[in-house]
Amino acid sequence: MASGKLWTIAYRDLLRNRRRSILTLLAVALGLAMLMMFNGLIAGVWQDALQNSIQLRTGHLQLRAPTYQEKKLSLQWQDLLDNPGGLATRLNQMSEVKAAAPVLWAGSILSTGDESVSLQIFGIDPASPLYDPIRESLVSGDFLTPDDRSGIMIGQPLAASLGVGVGQRVNLALVNADGNAETANFTIRGLFSTGIVSYDESAVFMPLGKAQAFARTGERASAIVVLLHRQDDTDKVAAAIQSQGVATLTWRDSNQFVLQTVETAMGFYVILDGIVMLVVAVIIANTLLMAVFERIREIGILAALGMKGLQIMQMFLFEALILGLAGIVVGFALGSVGVVYLSNVGIPIGAAASVAGSNFAIGSTMYAHYAPGTFMWLSVWTLVFVLLASLYPARFAARQEPVDALRSL
Amino acid sequence: MSVIQLENVTKIYTIGEVETRALDGVSLNIEEGEFTALVGPSGSGKTTLLQLIGCLDRPTSGQVVINGKETTKLNRNQRADLRKGTIGFVFQFFALIPTLTAYENVEMPLLLNGQSGAERKKRVMELLEAVDMADRAHHRPDQLSGGEQQRVAVARALSTNPTMILADEPTANLDTENGQQVMDIMAKLNKETGTTFVFATHDPRVIKYARRVVTLVDGLIDANGKGQNAGKTA
Numbered sequence: 001m002a003s004g005k006l007w008t009i010a011y012r013d014l015l016r017n018r019r020r021s022i023l024t025l026l027a028v029a030l031g032l033a034m035l036m037m038f039n040g041l042i043a044g045v046w047q048d049a050l051q052n053s054i055q056l057r058t059g060h061l062q063l064r065a066p067t068y069q070e071k072k073l074s075l076q077w078q079d080l081l082d083n084p085g086g087l088a089t090r091l092n093q094m095s096e097v098k099a100a101a102p103v104l105w106a107g108s109i110l111s112t113g114d115e116s117v118s119l120q121i122f123g124i125d126p127a128s129p130l131y132d133p134i135r136e137s138l139v140s141g142d143f144l145t146p147d148d149r150s151g152i153m154i155g156q157p158l159a160a161s162l163g164v165g166v167g168q169r170v171n172l173a174l175v176n177a178d179g180n181a182e183t184a185n186f187t188i189r190g191l192f193s194t195g196i197v198s199y200d201e202s203a204v205f206m207p208l209g210k211a212q213a214f215a216r217t218g219e220r221a222s223a224i225v226v227l228l229h230r231q232d233d234t235d236k237v238a239a240a241i242q243s244q245g246v247a248t249l250t251w252r253d254s255n256q257f258v259l260q261t262v263e264t265a266m267g268f269y270v271i272l273d274g275i276v277m278l279v280v281a282v283i284i285a286n287t288l289l290m291a292v293f294e295r296i297r298e299i300g301i302l303a304a305l306g307m308k309g310l311q312i313m314q315m316f317l318f319e320a321l322i323l324g325l326a327g328i329v330v331g332f333a334l335g336s337v338g339v340v341y342l343s344n345v346g347i348p349i350g351a352a353a354s355v356a357g358s359n360f361a362i363g364s365t366m367y368a369h370y371a372p373g374t375f376m377w378l379s380v381w382t383l384v385f386v387l388l389a390s391l392y393p394a395r396f397a398a399r400q401e402p403v404d405a406l407r408s409l
Numbered sequence: 410m411s412v413i414q415l416e417n418v419t420k421i422y423t424i425g426e427v428e429t430r431a432l433d434g435v436s437l438n439i440e441e442g443e444f445t446a447l448v449g450p451s452g453s454g455k456t457t458l459l460q461l462i463g464c465l466d467r468p469t470s471g472q473v474v475i476n477g478k479e480t481t482k483l484n485r486n487q488r489a490d491l492r493k494g495t496i497g498f499v500f501q502f503f504a505l506i507p508t509l510t511a512y513e514n515v516e517m518p519l520l521l522n523g524q525s526g527a528e529r530k531k532r533v534m535e536l537l538e539a540v541d542m543a544d545r546a547h548h549r550p551d552q553l554s555g556g557e558q559q560r561v562a563v564a565r566a567l568s569t570n571p572t573m574i575l576a577d578e579p580t581a582n583l584d585t586e587n588g589q590q591v592m593d594i595m596a597k598l599n600k601e602t603g604t605t606f607v608f609a610t611h612d613p614r615v616i617k618y619a620r621r622v623v624t625l626v627d628g629l630i631d632a633n634g635k636g637q638n639a640g641k642t643a
Contacts, residue, residue: 005513005516005517005520008509009506009508009509009514010509012508012509012607016507016508096556146500157598267434296506298506298507300500300507300508301500301504301506302517303465303520304463304465304492304498305492305493305498305521305565306489306490306492306493306494306518306521306522307489307493307521308485308486308489308490309485309486309489311521384502401465402466403460403465403466406460406465406500406504
């Protein structure tokens, strides 16, 4: 039999009970739209966290001394890179490299007289484009200059909590490379606010030269941070800059915690996605089962005319397919609008939530990310679930004995 | 030549622990081209007998031979194949598919038989004209009267040129005029095409059309002068 007529019957049967069909279609559509927005937000949060971390902390690549221990923020000479300036200059000559600059990291305590807080010193090259994100997030005062010997920059939230502002002096203390305590007074030149509260509350910037002098590391640096034009070039550049006595870390190495957490979390999200799809599938199965019960008589007539079970099954699967596809088209459109809205406006989660995830560079607003690949897969899986769910009612219809079905005549 | 042969057919329905013997050892031969009425009171087994002849159901015991083919061992698909090429049905409640037009309802068995487009269209229109429904071809069942629907059902039953048409109380829900019209059409088609008609009824106005009457009482063919051959005409 030409399956065209089965499509016709399926389509007209859906129109027969319009309200039920529309409600079922909406269930599919809203389910998919919800999944798209949820997954868009998740993708956005993780992607933002990773990109923020790369832009503000790790770069795409880092060159360090092989013995450097990040957790200790070691200032021991043997743990630091010697002649980082020359290495950075060579890196900056590579076409794939957007910016490369040495950085000195040190643990420190900042005191205002009334209060003190532990934080991390970033000794940076203020002229490097590596710090454009900080330059762009300056909210008051001035950005650092390379020859500034007493200026620092701190985050606005930190300044607010300490009750200090631009032009005010604060005291910084650290254990220098010789293992001795070192303190000095600095003037706050500027305040920045990246939106990543955990970062803004824990970072203090000063010119590299001053940091090296303060920590007594000589010309040495903790690392050279490299930012690339294209993230995809990471492995290529990493391979090209391999040299003895220097450890090369890619953004994957530097962000292992984030990546591992994402991987673990994805398993959980897949379960959530599955639950939503299952709910949609149950609704579809219920609708089709109702349709089968309502049309038992017609199933009997068609069987009496010689229609085989497989064709009857096909007819109900076509109904599910039409409902599923229409629901997916509507859901994809709704979901896309939702994701675009969430990617522009976002959902405020507040500073507290941002700080709570201090291991992640999460802002105080969650933005969605439009992920066409993920959304296509969600659509495909929704359709698969819809079709799987419709197998039971379709099979139930196909297995009706004609004589039993006709008994309702 | 017998197109329908029933040998000692018994059908028992079991509901819970209660057994109901709908047919009790019925044997019956129906020849090609007969116009046979199965008569008897409600519950006498008329519909069950039609269902067994139509391969819609299987007997508990006995043999049902259609066109020389023993059907009781056939599986579901084989029975469906046999039905679509051999048997046409007309049901009591104008059993048309409500979402299809009169044309599409008549077309359905032809589609199931894989008949090609142009030939199919010609055949459908011929049949609709034969039952005087050509001008209502593109109406859906809910736009047709009961009599019109039953005429479409007759056209549908005839569409594949079946060997036999089985009709279960075809006029039960029609007024006298429409009932008579449907029976006239069936009788005419029987004469013109030689198709075997077997219909279950207890309507005396319908029985008068039959050239043979088989009376069923309590699942048995009544042998008391109104039995298997009663009413048979030459």
